[in-house]
Amino acid sequence: MKAIIADYVLDVNGLKKDVAVLIEGDKIFNVISSKNIGEFDVDEVYGGKGYLLIPGLVNAHTHVAMNKFRGFGDDMPLDKWLNDVIWPMEKEWTEEEIYKWALIGIAEAIANGSTTINDHYFFAWQIAKAAKKLGVRAFIGQTMMNLVDMPIAEPELGFKFFEKWEDKDNLITATLAPHATDTVSKDLLIETKELAEETGALIHMHVSQSKEEVLRVKEREGLSPVEYLKTTGVLKTNFIGVHGVYLSKEEVKLYAKSNATLVHCPVSLAKLEGYVGPILDIWKLGGKIALGNDCAVSNNSMDMIQEMKFAAILNKVKNNNPVMPTAKDVFYWATLGGAKALNLKAGLIESGYLADLVLINTKKLHFLPKENMLSHLVYSAKGSDVEKVFVGGELIYDNGRFLKTDELRKTLDI
Numbered sequence: 001m002k003a004i005i006a007d008y009v010l011d012v013n014g015l016k017k018d019v020a021v022l023i024e025g026d027k028i029f030n031v032i033s034s035k036n037i038g039e040f041d042v043d044e045v046y047g048g049k050g051y052l053l054i055p056g057l058v059n060a061h062t063h064v065a066m067n068k069f070r071g072f073g074d075d076m077p078l079d080k081w082l083n084d085v086i087w088p089m090e091k092e093w094t095e096e097e098i099y100k101w102a103l104i105g106i107a108e109a110i111a112n113g114s115t116t117i118n119d120h121y122f123f124a125w126q127i128a129k130a131a132k133k134l135g136v137r138a139f140i141g142q143t144m145m146n147l148v149d150m151p152i153a154e155p156e157l158g159f160k161f162f163e164k165w166e167d168k169d170n171l172i173t174a175t176l177a178p179h180a181t182d183t184v185s186k187d188l189l190i191e192t193k194e195l196a197e198e199t200g201a202l203i204h205m206h207v208s209q210s211k212e213e214v215l216r217v218k219e220r221e222g223l224s225p226v227e228y229l230k231t232t233g234v235l236k237t238n239f240i241g242v243h244g245v246y247l248s249k250e251e252v253k254l255y256a257k258s259n260a261t262l263v264h265c266p267v268s269l270a271k272l273e274g275y276v277g278p279i280l281d282i283w284k285l286g287g288k289i290a291l292g293n294d295c296a297v298s299n300n301s302m303d304m305i306q307e308m309k310f311a312a313i314l315n316k317v318k319n320n321n322p323v324m325p326t327a328k329d330v331f332y333w334a335t336l337g338g339a340k341a342l343n344l345k346a347g348l349i350e351s352g353y354l355a356d357l358v359l360i361n362t363k364k365l366h367f368l369p370k371e372n373m374l375s376h377l378v379y380s381a382k383g384s385d386v387e388k389v390f391v392g393g394e395l396i397y398d399n400g401r402f403l404k405t406d407e408l409r410k411t412l413d414i
């Protein structure tokens, strides 16, 4: 059995002090006082004085391979950025390049505390291979578009990846990934929904991410994006929508009442649209929210600790309200909210939950005074405070080293 000892163990249910978390197989076996560790048959011990242990952060929307384009197309509106900068570069992708940049993007996310990614991109099988190499938990969908000229997003590829992908360790799950409400036809969306109903698959899709998307859907379907999604029945499936920037009051109510989760990517959309969506309104109505980095071209980091701070601050500014969302709200979105969206028993540090855990070094000036660790985690911590990352009980990242592979070292030539 493994044990992680920490001065502070924090999840959305609260803070515990001087704790040892016992791990058996891929799950948390027990959470005990560190004084009692001698009573258990422990052969590997991690952590110790000065550490904070949190559930692994669930990065609920990523395009990890897009790390390749970091620094391109800054300071442009989303629609222009996508059409003039990103899609032309994406047409040049090769499978080798996707694999290499997926490794880099996933590694950056892990190093900053993500234990799970939910990715949406081309050549999904290469991204799955990279995820497997690094040992991260991953949900991966092959992007499908049929209203845009993008041969690498042919719907057939998406269905084929979903049907063929098998993973013996259960770490990688294939999802269905129609691109967005304006780039996918109604027929394709309904075909995707029917397959999801049959198989229980997750559907991962961009929703209302630009004003142009809303206009295009209104023109084509005579409805706003969420109303349109409702008519297709897709919101009743395991649906993960992303962004929801331009939602009307009616759409907010519809989304909040549905079974779907909305993934909020505050940095990416503030940068690309100069705008924050009505996330807090959905949350206040009891809707489901998760958090994601989106991609390193629009973010420009894969750092979920930073994302929590931006989620709190930008939504306070959006609503002219310093009270909400609280540090606890955004910590929930980044942990349990994401885990629930993906149907994972993770996001809490309790026996029976997956041992997806992040050990943070608090022996730093910005963790003083050591009174309120939740506040420090959300408002003061940095991704670089992450020291160790465990996925399914296995240590995959330790102080700058990715333990499952040395391939990254070769790729980066370091």
Ligand SMILES: [Zn+2]
Pocket (backbone or CB within 6 Å): 061, 062, 063, 206, 242, 294
């Ligand atoms: Zn996206």
